[in-house]
C-alpha cells in the first residue's frame with residue numbers, strides 16, 4: 001500500500017468521525033500512539049512494534065487528511081537526498 005492508498009483508506013474508514021472530533025483530537029491520538037510506539041520500542045515484541053508503527057502511520061494519515069495535505073507531497077523533500085546537504089547518505093556534520 002502506498003501513501004495515497006493509505007490516506008484514502010483512512011478517509012474511507014474514519015474520515016467522517018475524525019473530522020467530527022476535530023484536529024485537536026487527532027493530534028492527541030497521534031501523540032498517544034507515538035507514546036505507545038516509544039514503549040513498544042523500549043520493551044515490546046517485534047509484533048507489538050509493528051502494531052504501534054501501523055497505528056502511528058494510520059493517525060498520521062488521518063491528520064494529513066484533515067489538514068488537506070498529501071503525505072506523498074510531504075515526503076518529496078527527501079526524494080533528492082538530505083534536505084540540508086543534498087547528499088545520500090546525509091553528509092551533514
Ligand SMILES: [Zn+2]
Nearest residue numbers: 082085090092
Ligand atoms: Zn545532510
